[in-house]
Amino acid sequence: MADSTNYTNYTNREMQAVSIARSVKNGQIAIVGTGLPLIGATLAKKCFAPDCILIVESGLMDCDPIEVPTSVGDCRFMAHCAVQWPNARYVGFQANEWQHGGDRMIAFIGGAQIDPYGNVNSTSIGDYHHPKSRFTGSGGANGICTFVNTIIMMQHEARRFIDKVDYVTSPGWIDGPGGREKVGLPGDRGPMMVVTDRGILKFDEKTKRMYLAGYYETSSVQDIVENTGFEIDVSRAEKIAPPEPEIIRIIREEIDPGQAFIKIPA
Amino acid sequence: MSKVYTLHDAVEKFVHDGDHIAFGGFTTNRKPYAAVYEILRQGRKDFIAEGGPAGGDWDMLIGAGRVKAFINCYTANSGFSNVSRRYKNAIEKGTILFEDYSQDALILMFAGAALGLPYVPVRLMLGSGLVDKWGISKEERQKIDKLPNEKFVIQDDPFNPGQKLVLLPTPKLDTAVIHVQKASPDGTCRIEGDEFHDVDIAIASKHCIVTCEELLGNEEIKRDPNLNKIPGFVVDAVVHAPHGAHPSQCYNYYDYDAQMLRDYDAASKTAEDFEKFITTWGYEPKTHEEYLNKLGAERLIKTRVVPGLGYVPRVKK
Numbered sequence: 001m002a003d004s005t006n007y008t009n010y011t012n013r014e015m016q017a018v019s020i021a022r023s024v025k026n027g028q029i030a031i032v033g034t035g036l037p038l039i040g041a042t043l044a045k046k047c048f049a050p051d052c053i054l055i056v057e058s059g060l061m062d063c064d065p066i067e068v069p070t071s072v073g074d075c076r077f078m079a080h081c082a083v084q085w086p087n088a089r090y091v092g093f094q095a096n097e098w099q100h101g102g103d104r105m106i107a108f109i110g111g112a113q114i115d116p117y118g119n120v121n122s123t124s125i126g127d128y129h130h131p132k133s134r135f136t137g138s139g140g141a142n143g144i145c146t147f148v149n150t151i152i153m154m155q156h157e158a159r160r161f162i163d164k165v166d167y168v169t170s171p172g173w174i175d176g177p178g179g180r181e182k183v184g185l186p187g188d189r190g191p192m193m194v195v196t197d198r199g200i201l202k203f204d205e206k207t208k209r210m211y212l213a214g215y216y217e218t219s220s221v222q223d224i225v226e227n228t229g230f231e232i233d234v235s236r237a238e239k240i241a242p243p244e245p246e247i248i249r250i251i252r253e254e255i256d257p258g259q260a261f262i263k264i265p266a
Numbered sequence: 267m268s269k270v271y272t273l274h275d276a277v278e279k280f281v282h283d284g285d286h287i288a289f290g291g292f293t294t295n296r297k298p299y300a301a302v303y304e305i306l307r308q309g310r311k312d313f314i315a316e317g318g319p320a321g322g323d324w325d326m327l328i329g330a331g332r333v334k335a336f337i338n339c340y341t342a343n344s345g346f347s348n349v350s351r352r353y354k355n356a357i358e359k360g361t362i363l364f365e366d367y368s369q370d371a372l373i374l375m376f377a378g379a380a381l382g383l384p385y386v387p388v389r390l391m392l393g394s395g396l397v398d399k400w401g402i403s404k405e406e407r408q409k410i411d412k413l414p415n416e417k418f419v420i421q422d423d424p425f426n427p428g429q430k431l432v433l434l435p436t437p438k439l440d441t442a443v444i445h446v447q448k449a450s451p452d453g454t455c456r457i458e459g460d461e462f463h464d465v466d467i468a469i470a471s472k473h474c475i476v477t478c479e480e481l482l483g484n485e486e487i488k489r490d491p492n493l494n495k496i497p498g499f500v501v502d503a504v505v506h507a508p509h510g511a512h513p514s515q516c517y518n519y520y521d522y523d524a525q526m527l528r529d530y531d532a533a534s535k536t537a538e539d540f541e542k543f544i545t546t547w548g549y550e551p552k553t554h555e556e557y558l559n560k561l562g563a564e565r566l567i568k569t570r571v572v573p574g575l576g577y578v579p580r581v582k583k
């Protein structure tokens with residue numbers, strides 16, 4: 001029998017949401033999709049960064065949904081937002097972000113594969129024209145990765161963390177320092193962090209290559225090395241503090257009580 | 267002048283084989299399903315389909331073999347089918363031509379078309395597979411009149427030398443189909459909630475079909491022009507189709523039919539079950555009204571939003 005008042009039995013997925021929440025700075029504009037990033041950003045607004053502002057790529061600004069939306073076009077965003085823009089106005093707003101410092105905005109994206117420089121694939125596995133597995137495609141992710149600093153959500157598996165992704169849907173640091181400028185992208189923004197179900201990875205300031213910054217207490221350096229398909233620097237890895245029980249209570253009872261995206265452990 | 271048509275007559279007159287078509291709405295919100303089912307019934311095919319933020323609307327037409335080329339940025343009934351399954355299957359099996367852009371790119375291509383621009387210069391897609399790979403080759407494009415010969419052209423920015431630009435060709439749309447909350451017989455439209463790219467495709471298309479929840483009088487709808495998004499002369503046909511976006515959402519009117527979206531997810535896993543699904547919900551009902559009767563009053567009432575909230579609380583458990 002599950003103990004509904006036990007908030008210390010947190011799951012890796014909840015830890016992932018908490019890691020997202022901790023990464024949002026107060027006052028930042030956060031571009032959220034649905035699923036974990038929305039849970040994380042909502043948690044940030046409630047607990048860590050009360051002045052952060054949530055926007056979605058369908059054109060809704062300053063959203064504060066009461067019930068967890070299932071997609072960025074969901075009426076649950078529309079019902080509780082400040083401004084409704086047509087989609088094109090949002091796209092223009094995002095592209096104008098180059099006029100502002102890179103720290104003003106943060107966005108969350110996900111994908112099926114990632115390489116050491118944070119280039120992400122959410123298009124297809126195998127040959128592009130005859131894929132083994134085909135996904136949705138870019139959605140808003142490519143535009144986000146062009147103009148805005150990102151935090152990338154990944155399931156931490158060796159087949160997903162690979163040296164070369166099958167298709168770059170969302171460019172990261174390309175191939176290292178100067179890589180973005182070389183292909184025509186703004187060089188002063190890019191992926192900041194990868195949040196997985198095992199830990200947190202960041203990008204070295206000099207080499208722009210991914211390194212292990214921290215691991216959850218349910219994981220270990222060894223576990224992460226085994227589940228990363230490329231060589232990863234672990235010299236800076238620290239154990240990440242578990243979430244406060246109160247934070248877990250808020251996720252389960254206030255943010256996602258319908259367990260739309262985060263299941264409570266049995 | 268009244269532009270009121272039956273759904274049958276509007277589709278018969280303004281949707282043709284081989285047309286370049288765009289739909290309004292966003293994945294599971296305000297998708298013009300009543301028109302999609304009518305297009306299925308009338309056997310129209312060989313579409314050059316502008317997916318935009320697509321969901322089950324285009325997935326059904328792809329599954330039924332009606333799409334010749336699919337211009338994609340994202341195709342999912344998010345939260346129900348995280349990748350639309352007939353779309354996925356068609357690309358994996360190689361049965362359709364497809365092209366990928368980013369959503370930002372497609373949205374700006376619609377907006378550019380609405381502004382009358384021949385192309386839009388952007389800084390999107392650089393450094394990605396979206397410029398490295400063409401889904402539809404130049405040779406194939408030359409065989410299809412409705413598609414530009416180039417997916418894009420990369421050029422130096424004449425005003426900022428050294429900066430690369432991606433020039434995106436704007437689509438020359440034959441027909442746009444959108445579902446709105448309110449319209450009047452002269453074609454004036456009111457969209458409530460998120461308007462997405464709907465106004466742009468309406469303006470950019472040669473023909474525009476509007477299906478609506480409520481048909482208001484021409485005078486009544488003009489009492490508050492601030493609420494209206496599309497003037498009548500942009501619209502060719504107005505169809506009164508209550509619940510015409512079912513099973514997707516329609517802000518202030520109804521939420522998505524979660525059970526139907528789950529059923530579609532299950533059915534679209536195989537070609538056989540998909541065929542049964544669209545036979546049951548697309549071919550057997552001869553009209554939108556028969557479709558509604560088949561769904562039944564109780565099911566429709568359950569999707570009605572809480573007034574002032576815009577959705578049904580806890581519709582998805």
